[in-house]
Amino acid sequence: MIREEEALGKAYDARLMRRLLGYARPQFWWILLALGLTVIVTASTIAQPYLVKIAIDNDINTVSLPMVTYPIGQAPAGVPAVPFDGRLFVRVKALPTPPASTTPVYTILAQGGQTAMIQGPMPHQAFTIKNGGHAVQIGTRLLPAVPVPVAVMSRFRQQDVRGLELIGILFLGALLLAFLANYLQAYILQWVAQSAIFSIRKDVITKIEGMPAAFFDKNPTGRLVTRATNDVEALEEMYSSVMVNMIRDGLLLVGVVVIMFQMNTYLAFxxxxxxxxxxxxxxxxxxxxxxxxxxxxxxxxxxxxxxxxxxxxxxxxxxxxxxxxxxxxxxxxxxxxxxxxxxxxxxxxxxxxxxxxxxxxxxxxxxxxxxxxxxxxxLTFGVVYAFIQYIQLLFQPINDVTQNYSILQSAMAASERLFVLLDHPAELTDPPAPRALPAAEGRVAFDHVSFAYTADNWVLRDVSFEIEPGQTVAFVGATGAGKTSIMSLLARFYDAQQGRILVDGVDIRDVKQAELRRRIAVVHQEVFIFAGTIRQNIALNQPLSDQEIVRAAQLVGADRFITRLPHGYDEPVQERGSTFSTGQRQLLSLARAVAADPAILVLDEATSNIDTESEQQIQMALENLAGTRTMIVVAHRLSTIQGADRIFVMAQGQIRESGSHQELLAQGGLYYDLYRLQYKEDFKLT
Amino acid sequence: MRHFRALIPYFRRHRWFYVFGVGALLGADIAQLILPQVLERFVNTVQRAGAVQSDLLPYALALLALGIIIFATRFLWRNFVQGAARLIDYELRRDLFHQFTLLSPNYFNHHKTGDLMAHATNDLQAVRMALSMGVVMIADTAFLITSTLIIMFSTISPSLATFALLPLPLAAVVTGLLGRQIHLRFRAVQDQFSTLSEHVQENFSGIRVVKSFVQEQPELERLMGHSREYFDRNMRLVRIWALIQPLVQFIQGLAFVVALVYGGILVVRGTITLGAFVAFTSYLGLLNWPMQSIGQLVNLIQRSGASLQRLDAIFSERPEITDRPGAVAPAKPLEGALQVRHLTFTYPDSTRPATSDVSIDLPAGRTLALIGRTGAGKSTIISLLLRVFDPPPGTIFLDGIDILDLPLATLRETVAYVPPDNFLFSETIAQNIAFADSELGRDVIEEAAARAAVKGEILQFPDGFETLLGERGVTLSGGQKQRVSLARALAKTAPILILDDSFSAVDTYTEELILGGLLDLRQNRTTILVAHRVSTIKHADLILVLEDGRVIESGNHQSLLAERGFYSRLHQRQLLEDRLGGSPEGRGA
Structure with a gap:
């Protein structure tokens, strides 16, 4: 049995993981592409604070950078030079080679909206601009200075504004790139995830569909449906986020640490x-x-x-x-x-x-x-600013880990249940070298067959009989006498523990189940109507012509009620046929069996629980079909089977009497009692 | 919106949680708003020529203090607000279950158990989200957005604020608009998931037909078609769903670029200080979450509104069967004399009467048996007697009192009932048998089990009477379930015992055994047996044979056999079936 697991298992199991990843293998190149895009997103994420750092240090916070002077017209080419006070001013930082240490430097000081230029570097102590910018007081010293008017200031800062604009464009580019890469990556990963769960679902459904009837007795349908639906669904996030998120988080962590050390070892530590x-x-x-x-x-x-x-x-x-x-x-x-x-x-x-x-x-x-x-x-201020931003990025992957962990956990639990199911051995398999059935005749033989659903609860004991091609035989007996079990064994829903079952002279265990079942059509006790139209329910995916479908329906007498429906054969079936009467549904499933044109037709209590009119119709259908193929009928009402070539009376898993209706009546045994009783009841009550 | 009114009493009960919680939340917000100010002053200090490291100490300490305040206030609001939501969630679920216990059985016939369960979990969860994150989002967004805007405009730079904030409303619009589209497409995905589940369910339940007709392959292809459609719908959802996060990040990035370039230029021009620039970018970061949550908030409120509406529908449902005004328990305990007078009853959704002109007169302590085909009206009479449906006035009497004039509690205490579905709870066997009264002594429980001929089997389980039943315990066979259910009724001291088809899964021998044990119990108990088999009822004082809701034969076993009607034919047939030897549990599996 496949049980629901309540407790949470471990979050990672290499064996399960390998199998899960196997389902994503066909999308290997897409996953690789998604990884590439992830690298782009991560690079953009890491680049952004760095761009701000450059903006602050190179453009925004640059007013007081030291400058050297050149005579007008003699500044090095390609370097921003600002004419002021009869000379050209160039920032030391902008020069391709640093000037000699004896070269005088000049610095612009800004304070409270005033700007003044002094000779010498930026003072370390507090300063005050005095005399309208003509002097600067540092401590007790009073230095001469040149006031820099606003219009000139903006010429000095022209290069910074341009630099800022450039950073802005780069930043915008990084954003746009991250946006596109992010979206594409998420889309591709979803595609990968959906493809993987699509094929897992296919495997799970195929597996369950291939299981023998006994498996469905043991496992409630609801649980099997959960396997094919919710359990598979639980894997989606594993494929779409965890797989790549972990790599992204690792990249981010490493990237941030590397760039921190590159900027400043001390602060990085x-x-x-x-x-x-x-x-x-x-x-x-x-x-x-x-x-x-x-x-x-x-x-x-x-x-x-x-x-x-x-x-x-x-x-x-x-x-x-x-x-x-x-x-x-x-x-x-x-x-x-x-x-x-x-x-x-x-x-x-x-x-x-x-x-x-x-x-x-x-x-x-x-x-x-x-x-x-x-x-x-x-240090420059930009570096500190960048560090503050990077610290935030460092925390993100660690927060994500907790989320990934719980996703992984439920994915592992679900995949464990799924793989237990997928590894479940098929109890009833086709033989490795199946024999082909000979040309269809419709001969059936049970040879000393004994069968139990559960150990030692024998439902059939040493049952033997033979049915000639074209014969109509019937099984009668009380509920639980073993009639239905005979039909289930014949269609090989179960394997008998002892004895052999032969169809057209071949042991049914030696042929393919599909081939066996194409030869035998069973109309079950519980009628099953599929969603779809009447036509689809009769044809059941076979390429049948309209005439063939109508002929099958006419043969069993289902045609009359079908043609009365508003859309006839194209009438959609509502809620598993609940709008039809039991008799009508029974006729439909009979038509379905006839349309399959089998050599052996099995009717398992097809006439119980239906109204008299439908019963008479089925009775007529049986007469129509008699002789065209082998027919095996299990019936509660003896009236249905009086015309059978042979009747088997079953009790306690054994065949007690057999013979034609007349022969059995003449014997005066169980059949005779049964008949007398039913005849009287039917006579009195109808 | 009007459905939120139903929450007011719950809200009021926990108002202090919300007052403190929202107070703490705003405290955290204020601390967050102060933080950029500290950074601004720190930056400007660092920029000042002549500053020394000790000048920075106040800022580092202030940040540390703010960190502690934010930690404490966030801890508090999470506990207060989310805790209150949990408490209200608890109370709503408690009240919902109380409402379930009041509703009539008919209500449960018309509402799927799965749906009712979904109300008690999923819908309540949506409401809980509104009560916690909804409240937080409303308070947080309103406060953070207004105060951040005020600070940006008044203390930093109105023009910078204007330009940088320009892209941000887009984030709210995008989350709001795309959110609605996503909701629609998400619904389409869920619908397809249900369709897929239904078809898988259909395929698995019809597996024998599928296999008989060798339709595995075509059926698989059909299912895979639904699976493919599910895939497609998922991808349609992903196409816009995957857009949201990157798009919102992009829009927020856009605002930052404006702040960086334009704010940088303002610093270059000397209009604002570098510290103000840093503060501004921090404030911009503060706006990210509230801007996104505006869009989410709209969806959250819509969704929880729909959930509340569904819950409201259950809460406003009035039970169909209630005590009549003035119904009082009789002073003397009921003895169990049953009278039915010309009972004709038609189910609400039917036109054909289920019982027609049924009359019964059963003195206290006697045994009545009802027999007939499925649908003959046996169970209807029991349902009416138990007031699962109300009978017409003046038709059913206990000790001469119209059962409509009895309080429901009194009526139900008078009856010990064995339902046909043998419903047991996932508790221990002892707890199941002592269901009527959890105080029952072990001797009473064991005696009831012995009378129901199940004691021996119970003792064979390793845990005996303490064996747990159900999914996580032992699964009993149909016959065992039936006999435990019988023991449960026998353990209840009530003047009337009703056995509704209670031997269907018990073999004839055990049935004899149980009935024999019941005989001495029956002396002082009115017993009503509903059965399909003659063997069950042949000792009854009064046997009614029902057909199409009418009594067609009545009498005792001997007189009915003498009539040579339906009853005697049934008797003969069942004797023969016993001879043919099918046992009810014979089919196994």
Missing amino acids: VSIAVLPVVFIAANIYRNKARMAYRNVRLALARINAFLAENISGMRVVQTFQRQSAQEEKFRSANGAYRDAGIREIRLFAIFRPFMDFLYTGMVAVLVWFGGGSILDSA
Whole structure:
């Protein structure tokens, strides 16, 4: 049996993972493309703070950079030079080679909207611009200065504005690239995921469809449907996000750390010092969250089970006057769910804000250490700004890990159930070298067949009989006498424990099941009508012409009610044929069997539970069909089978009497009693 | 919107949680708003010539303090607001189940169990989301957006704020508009998922027909067609769903580019300080979440509104069967004399009467048997007696009192009932037998099990009477279930015992055994037997043979056999079937 698993298994199982990834293999190149796009997205994400750093250090925060002077017209080519005060000013940074250390440098100082140029580098102490920009006081010293008018200032800063615009364009490009890559990547991964679950679903359905009847006895349909639907669905996120997210997070982590070290080793060490704390916190949280989540799921499952049971058993609850007692029980299940939920909230309420706190704390640390370095001129402000941004990026993958983990966990649980199903051995297989059935005759033989559904509960004991081609035979007997089991064995829904069953002289275990069943059509006790039209229900995917379909319906007498339907043969079937009477549905399934044109036609209690009119029609159909093929009829009402060539009377899994109607009546045995009783009843009550 | 009114009493009960929670939330917001100010002053200090590292200490400490405040306030609002939502969720579910216990059995006939369960879980979850994240989003967005805008415009630069904020409303529009489209396409995906499930379900339940006609391959292709359509619809959803996140990020990036270039130029021109520039970009970051959540909020409110509407429909459902005004329990306990007078009853959705002119007079302590084909009206009479449906006034009396004038509780306490479906709960066997009264002693439970001829089998389980039944425990056979259900009724001390087709899965020998055990119990109990087999009822004081809702024969076993009618034919036929030897449990599987 394939059981539902309640507990949460491990989050990663290499064996399961390999099989799961196998389903994505056909999309290997697409996955590779998605990975490439992921690299682009990550690169763009990492590039953005760096662009801001460049903007700050090279363009925004540049007013006081040291400059050297050249006579008018003699500045090096390709370097921005601003004419002022009869000379050309060029930033030292812009020069291809640094000037000699003796070359005088000039610096623009800005304060409260005033700007003044002094000779010498930026002072380390506080300064004040005085005399309308003609002097600058540094400490007690008063230096001469040249005021720089606003119009000239904007000439000095022209290059910075241009630089900013360039950064803006680059930034925009990075955004656009990330946008496109991000969208394409998500789309491709979804495509990969959907393709993978499409083929898993196909395998699962194919597997289940191929299982023998006994498998369906043991496993409730609902559970099998869940395998093919919800369990497969649970894998979707595994393919669409976890697979690539983990790689992206790794790339991001490595990329950020590398760029941090490239910018400044000291601050990088300070920054990654927090990582162990983050990892430990995330790890503790992950374990606790897993338990908390599991408790919530379990409590919810309990509520669902309780509700399912109590809603369907409400009548019992009410007749036993136990409403308040059940409410009390529900209160405890409901309360457990509430408490599990609150515990989960509390856990989350600590973890997420704690991560936020770590981030803010890291900013404080950067303000202290980074700010100190700026004051020592060891760092530019842009670097500190970039670090603050990068720290935020460092936290993202660690937060994602927890989410990926739970996705992985449910995917593993679902795939475990699926693979158990897929690895389930087919109990009833085709032989490795199947024999072909000889030309269809319709000969059937049971040779000392004994059969039990479950160990030692023998339903058939040493049953032997032979049916000649073209004969009509009937099986009668009480419920549980073994009639239906004979039909199930003949169509090989089960294998008998002892004896052989021969169709046209060949043991049915030596031929392909499909070939066997093409020779035998069974009309079952429980009629099954498929969604679709009447026509589709009769033809059942066979390429039959309209005439053939109509002929089959006419032969069994289903034609009359079908032509009375508003759309005739194209009438759509509502809700599994619930709008048709039992008799009409029975006629339909009989027509379906006839349309299949089998050599052997089996009617398993096809006439029980139907109204007299339909019964008479089926009776006529049987007479029409008699002689055209071998027919095996299981019937409750003896009137249906009086014309049979041979009648087998079954009791306790054995054939007790056999012969024609007249012969059996003459014997005066079980059949005779049965007949007398039914005849009288039918006579009196109709 | 009007459906949200139903939540007011719940909301009011936990108002302090919300007051404190939203208070803490706004506290966290204020701390977040102060943070860029600290950064601004830090930047400007670092820029100042002559500053030393100790000048930076206040800023580092302030950031640390803000971090602690944000941590504490976020911890508090999550606990208060989300905790309150959990409490309300609990109360709503409790009240919903209470409502279920009030509704009449007929209500459950017309509503699928799965749907009712979905209301108690999925719909409540949607409401819970509105009560937690919905409230948070409303408070957060309103406060953060207004205060950030005020700060940006008044303290930094109105022109910078104007240009940088220009793209942001797009994010709200995109999430809102695409959100609606996504919702539609998502529904299409879910619909197809149900279609697929239905067809898979159909295929699996009809597997014998599929196999008989060798239709595995074509059926598989048909299912794969539905699966392919599911695939296609998923991709249609993905086409816009995958757009949202990148698009919103792009729009937010756009705002940042404007802030970077234009804000940078303003710093270059000396209009704003570098610190103000840094503060501005931080404020811009603060706006990201609220802008996205505006769009989500609209969808959240719509969805939870729909869920509330469905819940409201259940809460406003009035039970069909209730105590009549003035119904009081009689002073003396009922003895169990049953009278039925000219009972004609037609089901609400039918035109043909299910019973016609049925009259019964059964003194207390006697045994009545109802026999007849399926649909003859036997179960209808029991349903009316139990008031699953209300009989017409003046038709059914207990001890001379119209059962409509009895409180439902009194009526149900008077009757011990064995339902035909033998419904058992997933509890222990002992708990199931003691269902009527959880205080019952072990001796009473064991005696009831012994009388129902199931004690021996129960004791063979490793856990005996403590054996857990159901999905997570033992699955009983049909016959065992039936006898446990019988024991449950026998354990209940009630003047009337009703056995509704309670021997269908029990073999004739065991049936004799049980009936024999019941005989001495029956002396002081009114017993009503519904049966298909003559053997079950031959000892009854009064046997009614029903056909098409009418009594066609009545009397005791001897007199009915003498009549040589339906009853005697049934008797003969069943004797013969016993001889042919099919046993009810013979088919196994």
